Amino acid sequence: METTDDANGVPASCQLPKKLDHYDEVNDSPIEQVRLTVPITDDPTLSCLTFRTWVLGLISCSLLAFVNQFFGYRQNALYVSSLSAQIVVLPLGNLMAATLPKKALQLPGTKWSFSLNPGPFNLKEHVLITIFANTGSNSVYALGIITIIKAFYVRPISPVAALMLSQTTQMLGFGWAGMFRKFLVDSPYMWWPANLVQVSLFRALHEKEKRPKGRLTRLQFFLVVLTSSFAYYIVPNYFFPSITALSFVCWIWKDSVTAQQIGSGLRGLGVGSFALDWSTVAAFLGSPLGTPGFAIINTMVGFFIVLYIAVPICYWSNVFEAKRFPIYSSHVFDINGAPYNVSRILNEATFKFDQAGYDSYSRIHLSIMFAFTYGISFATLAATISHVALFHGRSIWQQTKVAFQDQFEDVHTRIMKRNYEPVPQWWFYSLLLVNIALALVACEGFGRQLQLPYWGVLLAVGLALFFMLPVGVITATTNLQVGLNVITELIIGYMYPGRPLANVTFKTYGYMSLSQAIMFLGDFKLGHYMKIPPKSMFMVQLIGTIVSTSVYFGTGWWLLTTEDNICNPAKLPKGSPWTCPGDDVFYNASIIWGVVGPLRMFGKLGVYYKMNYFFLFGLLAPVPVWYLSRKFPEKKWIRLINMPVLISGAGGMPPARAVNYICWGFVGIFFNIYIYNRHKGWWARHNYILSASLDAGVAFMAILSYFALQMKDINGVSWWGMALDDHCPLAKCPTAPGIKVEGCPVF
Template sequence: MTLTYHAGGDGIDDDCPIEQVRLTVLPTNDPSLPALTFRTWVLGVASCVILSFTNQFFGYRTNQLSISAVSAQIVTLPLGRLMAATLPSRPIQVPFTDWTFSLNPGPFNLKEHVLITIFANSGSSGVYAVHIVTIVKAFYHRSINIIAAFMLSQTTQMLGYGWAGLFRQYLVDSPYMWWPSNLVQVSLFRALHEQEKRSKGGFTRLQFFIVVFISSFAYYLVPGYLFQRIAYLSVVCWIWTKSITAQQLGSGYYGLGLGAFTLDWSTSTSFLGSPLAYPGSSILNILAGFSLIVYVALPILYWSNVYDAKRFPIISSNTFDSSGQTYNISRILNAETFDIDMEAYNGYSKLYLSVFFAIVYGLSFAALASTLSHVALFHGKTIWQMWKKTAGGGHLRDVHTRLMKQNYEAVPQWWFHTILIIVFGLALWVCEGFGKKLQLPWWGLLLACGIALLFTLPIGIITATTNISPGLNVITELVIGFMYPGKPLANVAFKTYGYISMVQALAFLGDFKLGHYMKIPPKSMFLVQLIGTILASSVYFGTAWWLVTSIDHICDPSQLPDGSPWTCPGDHVFYSASIIWGVVGPLRMFGKLGVYSQMNWFFLIGLLVPVPVWYLLRRFPDKKWIQHINMPIIIGSTQGMPPGRVLNYTTWGVVGIFFNFYVYKRFKGWWSRYNYVLSAALDAGVAFMAVILYFAFQSIQVLGPQWWGLADDDQCTLAGCPTAPGVKVEGCPVIG
């Protein structure tokens, strides 16, 4: 979409150009409300610490648990009001200074609640670098200095502050960078805090939230515990119970999902998030790309047997050998050096992927390349104009930016630059010091930072306008794998510094935009984000270090006692990636020594595909629908598959189209009042029931009544079978 901005004669437009924002965010501010209060610190720090500890502690267990910030957002509201009702209000003087503060500066207000939620966001988002610490100690059984491990966790999380500071004026101040997912939070805050008069026969937003929350909470007991099978209902498999092809077509879990559906909200949102939070154009772009890839390209490629596709499942994220069996990494790994044993590799097999997984890799290459060209073509002029206006002291503004500039001091740019310099220096120390246990040289860190810097703005623009964020994990693994093969720890360290620093930058900027909408003082936002990140990183690391050093054989199911929950499923995936990309390496997958070297053409394809759309828009500027075609989103639509399933996408799309097209156009008043509140309430109900089910039953292995409906798959196990003649896989019939 090409961005243009029409301002009044004074350069200020009091009307936000995005309709969804106008319908959701109040164009007002009360700067007299206190924000960074004693209540904010107590409840914010407590939320951050509790969520950090809980999510990391249970992240190592077989039945993982992740508590989202929305849980803290709801719980802290009554706690804040309780503190406002009970704490003394007299001022307290800080010893040896003239500063005073109050434990109770008045009623618990919206701005305090927003900052507490930002604290909670820091605690709920995870620390990616902890995976490195875990695989070093629990999988590779090597030592790592505790200071180096701690600083690794801190620097990978903090480096993103530098990128956030560099691009804040483009991704926060611009009214066109509207961060759609924030509108769900804005609606929930308004529902929880605004006093409304109920209309006759209707609900206030808070009443509506409570009704939907209770309904969602109660209902999730069914798909979450009692009748898990209704999460994946694949009718075709019930009819053709012995046909591999029919199950490949009909399985919503293992196949193409024709005729499959779900009765579970969490299934619809588990990989793409709530469809109610997406712009309608983003939903159409995703569904267009998804349909072309899954229902056109995949059947052609699979049944044409491209890349020996029929030897492997039609959709799978596993790696395979030439006989169709799961690839046995231990056969080619030198246990002493953690490098590839070339003699064993040459005597075993090249590494194979399902044809769908191979195409997803190629499309991820294309999506990143198209992101650069799309942003250059469609947004380059506007970015240049914004840079010139900023350099000259002016800004493109809407009412929200104007109110923020009028009422509050901006965060000085040197704060971000200082953090960037300090954190980069510490990261360099971690990589080059401590015996170079991370294997990543100084030039690798520089290159990782360069990739993050290059992609933060273009991916930030895509995220801020579509609610979809292309990832850098594949490209970072690919680059370091080609340049520095045979170094698994260097591979994961490079990926973390390059990929996660960008993810953190976008998280910081997204929270800044939330504070922008809610009119939070920028310096208070910065301080809360900074301390929340440091605190969360410390708690995540401390919890992980404690567990991996105190639980014998953690993450090794073959050595753990029967029934032990400490199996670390997420870390196994991370470990496998370090072997595949760091030991086998992309040269033996996507290079001349691998099966999938043709996938590299996708870089060129991705770079070129936005050009025809850009040309059509210039040629036919009156055709408004053209400006909504977003090639990076179309190409990268299946980036969550696998592990995302077809059914996760189809039901997400159906719900999204219903609410963001039909309801939005026919019942705009209802949509503007309740749509985002509905999204928050459904998510919150599922989250709270999931927590209760985990602690009350699943954590102690009370898994519910044993019956047909308890299984969490769709009875389409044949959909994962090969169809090539003579391939023998356990549980599958052999095709003659």
């Protein structure tokens, strides 16, 4: 559990500053996890933007962008994170340092010279290359719009407009990041837990450490776990995929729909389900080893309340006709339990909603879990605003008053201010204004192919600005990010209904500009911890974003224009991998929110209008916690209750499943509560390195087995364990009388 730093037992990440002049007396971070992980030293003489940085950084950025977009269209999507590049570039950097000439090169006709090899490959070069790689591993959300236009709606779009859309949605975040650096980077209480994994790995790879007697150095520990993770992952990835979800309840009651709904870890409540696969643990929720203990507890409490109290009560009492549909599914259905036929409600000639077709067909229905997912999203956004206002409002106000002073800082902020020049604020504002102007051109120009008018662009970026600080505070203190994708769909769906492309474009500008800003700020905090010059960080992020977005766009456009019938499984050759499962969900969302509209989903014309009460619930939920924390300051645990995190606990379902949550929670509680409290020395030395090495081993084996075996259709022996399934086929069945679904009994 998170430790406390004051006499009242207030957790460090939640404390408000008592006296601003006290910060000059702080010799280290007020957050214990940071003190245990991040060094308070710096060597400002180390070179940063070297020839090696640019070459390895741009190659890493481009390769990751190409690979992730290329495999993103395939049935079995493969995602390669920046962690893989972080490890691979170390020997390459050392090789370049050992072989490149050290003599300075003079540019002809100028006085400017540079060296291909300024000395040994150093830590700061490695950090900047990893930041390059991180921009390449961060997908371009706008390509979903381009894909559904060309492959699903089969409509034309100008490549210039498509490229401008891609670049502006990725670049707008720079402006918001610049505005809130003072609050979300310089503040010692905004500690960005996920960065501590990276810091631990960098230190293990670069610091010279004497091996303790009878123990391993951190680098040796990393290599041992990496090798073990790499070797083991061939089992769940290739030989025995079924161990990614083991659901024993289903195996005992093979003919019971109810038992399989309760026991299935993939399509049900997951009671008794577990996995023997690290990718199941970290797939959707990220590594639990990098998430603070109090955030894990909040998440799991929210998960249990929703999945084991709210969902069963609503399902078995048949709320929203829930028994007509699976208990867990991300698809949409008609009133008879069949998959919803969107062609019956969309006029292909006018590309607009067909009211007559809708009236003669059916309203849209969701599984009860999917309905709760939307309600959870509504409540989480409202709770985020009220939580930050109540718990961090005073701190934010004090920071605002001293924004141009040097009082609100810790040792890391003092080092950065003493050794390096900050990025001028006008750089961020200029980028913001330029990208807003280009976004307006992309939407208003080119025959308004994206359907979104100028006011929609301005409203979208305004929403991102409004939510930037509360979402940033939650992310920077809990490692859990709230998305704006649902609320943006809801708003534009009400204001501008019947236009699917306007809906998804508005969503992308609102959701992605905020998401990118969070990513930029997280990278800035990593640079803050590693003492990277801010201007170098800015240049790498800027160039990396432009290059990676261009590569993502080029790869996507190439596949969409050259691969026949891409994203259309009905017309693809048998066994073709180009099925675009992620874009299919994006397309269905454009129909639900853009064509049918939220009025017929969550308004008075829809089935799920009562879900709007979740907004009120979320807004009020933090109030009693705040009141009790003030009334009983001696009760340490009260302030550890984070209502936005608790409410959003089950918000990742779908696509996350019950087995993902169960395994994630078990591992996280064991390491970040039990080990953290009982064996803090081991935790400080090994916890984050363990996380990085497990992730890297899985990534490397996934890439190797895909290219060496699966891509060539070389599969193992056919047996029941080869199914990527938990063998609970009846868990997907409805239980309402008379509903007929293939493979299911009729009640």
